[in-house]
Amino acid sequence: MVIDMRNPEVLEAHETADITRxxxxxxxxxxxxxxxxxxxxxxxxxxxxxxxDISQNLMSHHLKALxxxxxxxxxxRGRWVYYSLRDKRINSFLGQAGKFCNCSKPVCP
Amino acid sequence: MVIDMRNPEVLEAHETADITRxxxxxxxxxxxxxxxxxxxxxxxxxxxxxxxDISQNLMSHHLKALxxxxxxxxxxRGRWVYYSLRDKRINSFLGQAGKFCNCSKPVCP
DNA sequence: TAGGCGTATCAATGGTGATTGATATGAGAA
DNA sequence: TTCTCATATCAATCACCATTGATACGCCTA
Numbered sequence: 001m002v003i004d005m006r007n008p009e010v011l012e013a014h015e016t017a018d019i020t021r022x023x024x025x026x027x028x029x030x031x032x033x034x035x036x037x038x039x040x041x042x043x044x045x046x047x048x049x050x051x052x053d054i055s056q057n058l059m060s061h062h063l064k065a066l067x068x069x070x071x072x073x074x075x076x077r078g079r080w081v082y083y084s085l086r087d088k089r090i091n092s093f094l095g096q097a098g099k100f101c102n103c104s105k106p107v108c109p
Numbered sequence: 110m111v112i113d114m115r116n117p118e119v120l121e122a123h124e125t126a127d128i129t130r131x132x133x134x135x136x137x138x139x140x141x142x143x144x145x146x147x148x149x150x151x152x153x154x155x156x157x158x159x160x161x162d163i164s165q166n167l168m169s170h171h172l173k174a175l176x177x178x179x180x181x182x183x184x185x186r187g188r189w190v191y192y193s194l195r196d197k198r199i200n201s202f203l204g205q206a207g208k209f210c211n212c213s214k215p216v217c218p
Numbered sequence: 219t220a221g222g223c224g225t226a227t228c229a230a231t232g233g234t235g236a237t238t239g240a241t242a243t244g245a246g247a248a
Numbered sequence: 249t250t251c252t253c254a255t256a257t258c259a260a261t262c263a264c265c266a267t268t269g270a271t272a273c274g275c276c277t278a
Contacts, residue, residue: 011145011203018210019203020138027132028266032125039119045225058267060226071209079224079275090209094120094128100180100199101127137236154255167237169256174235188245188254220278227272234265242257248250 025069030054031062032094034083038072039091042084134178139163140171141203143192147181148200151193 011019026032033052037043043051049059063083066072071090074083085091120128135141142161146152152160158168172192175181180199181192194200 010148011141011200013142013145015207016138016141016145019206020136020141022206022210023132023136027129027136029125029129032120032129033122036120036122036125081225087209091120093205096202097128097131098124100196100202101131190255
């Protein structure tokens with residue numbers, strides 16, 4: 001029997017390396033757009049490239065990075081490769097991030 | 110009256126720029142350690158520098174970045190400057206990130 | 219089998235940002 | 249006022265990574 005002592009409510013020091021790696025992957029606007037686009041269901045690379053205006057090889061590069069981190073998965077069907085989110089909760093996670101943006105916007109005195 | 114139509118459960122395309130900026134700030138292990146350290150309450154710069162093994166000027170640089178994004182705030186008391194989290198929920202937010210790490214770890218077949 | 223299409227890889231480049239050493243600022247102590 | 253301590257800023261360096269253009273791979277169709 002394994003007891004999981006981790007407290008999901010707290011960032012713990014021993015986690016910072018893993019979480020830093022995840023944040024580095026998510027710290028790119030094109031990749032966030034890819035994730036947002038996949039929220040509505042799987043897409044092939046050409047659909048993603050149409051939706052997000054970047055070159056095909058750059059799209060492939062970003063998808064590879066997202067896959068390496070385990071955020072998306074792929075499945076080849078014929079000529080096409082379809083990508084989808086491995087865990088759709090990543091979307092609501094990123095949605096929550098909005099709470100912490102723009103805290104520094106100037107406020108009327 | 111203002112109705113907020115945003116859905117906190119979803120990452121929306123128009124948010125990606127802001128969230129990318131936030132993620133870039135959070136994509137650094139030293140900064141995550143600073144946030145984790147501040148979770149237990151305000152600390153002066155020298156306390157942070159003792160807890161996290163980085164140079165004083167580098168610490169100052171990271172604190173400036175966190176402050177610019179509105180994640181921390183500072184208050185000078187005498188010679189010392191005390192930093193604290195502006196919104197403690199950032200800690201549980203980062204704690205949740207652990208769910209999405211290591212998804213790609215090899216698994217026994 | 220040849221050709222075309224969808225996707226992936228490779229090498230080179232450029233820009234951004236973390237890190238470092240030196241120096242400046244600002245407040246208390248002597 | 250002068251010194252010391254805590255912190256911030258500055259300039260330079262280095263490393264990483266997004267982006268690009270060219271090319272390779274894999275699958276389908278004719």
